Amino acid sequence: MGWWDTGVMIPAVKSFGLAAKWFLGLGMAVICWGAFLYARPAQSFVGESSRIVFFHVPQAWVSTVAFFVSAWYSAMYLWRRRIEDDDAASAAARLGFLFCLLATVTGSIFARVMWNSYWNWDPRETSIVLLLLVYGAYLGLRGALEDPERRATLSAAYALVAVVTVPFLTFAVPRMYQSLHPDTVINAQGKIKMSSDIRLVFFSSMVAFMGLFFWMWSLDRRVSRIVREASA
């Protein structure tokens, strides 16, 4: 139980939330400016195409984090049987699906510019499609279940089985094939291959996208709670 369960919002918390929201909005605007005007295009990329790294990678990152957040709250639901945990799990899954879709589309545009083909079943492309399918299946399962408690239990169980099978296609199988996907953050050497201007904008964007995710996530959870209380 936290301050959000007390029914009244403490003024200090309210003003902190307002400040955080403004900070996030301004931050995003500065990142957009930095992505297109401050950072220089990276070498060995076609034209200006490297600028997509400031949006595509944080989206892919958020969709992966959201997947684990959703699995974590699914496990918590099965453990504690609190319906708020189910709100958190389903909100993370809905947002994860959205960011996964954005990462897929931006990645596909980049592939067209860089390799002259929208889609060529690169291991990374395959794994993001798997993630999309899992999110879609999870949301489909939720849609097919009427009773809230049954929906929470069964979708939590599905999310947890999915979280152990997805790594097979994202980590095991891609290692067995060559990938064209550029190494930016995750690579065998554990080094960040970026110039300092790109690195600054990139990591600011990662932080901002995570902030955006957590803000949208808390909105979605609060909406679920209000809807449940209004219908009770």
Add this chain to the structure above:
Amino acid sequence: MSTRSPAPVLGAALAVLRKDLLAEWRTRIAVNALFLFAFAVLVLVGYAVGPTRLAPEDRPTVNAVLLWIVIFFSAMTGLARVFVKEEEAGTASALRLAAPPAAVLLGKYLVNVVLLFAVTAFIVPLFLVLTSFEIACPPLLVALLVLGGLGLAGASTFTAALVSKAAAKGALFAVLSIPLLLPPLVAAVSGTQVAARESSFAAGLDFVRVLVAYDGVVTTAAFLLFDAVWRE
């Protein structure tokens, strides 16, 4: 119930297996669905692809995919029956009282393994004959079929338990199973392509390893989460 020693669980699982195979023998609903679907698709594939339509160098690539598509979709037509029929007949509550959850899942899993291995034994020889698909390393193909079959049965038995509680069971079963089964299917298809081209078992060992790991992980996850699903 669940704190009993392992031997009664195994005994109860074998009793569930016996009951289901006997009921299946009397009605033959799942068997008919599996075999008729498999046969119809084999006729279609055999007629469309045939022994000579494909260039010899394309045969391993195309035929390996077609073979696993036939196996996978045959599984999708019949394997949901094990749990759906209990919910439809209203016998799920009796089963819940009569046997511990682990025994129910193990029994249903074994039923699906038997059904899937029977239909695979029917599909594969016919497929090889109808498309003149030559396998350079038969032991590798057999290993992939056995391990792939165990993974298919494991994941789909669990999703069968989920969809038996939901609306639109038939459509949902495939939607929920595909994301979970994509990793082993990719490994099985790639392994089958290797088995058609190379005569050494070691050439396809990586894919066998992925399947062994997947089978272990998915059955463990299914057993851990089944309690919550079955009691719901």
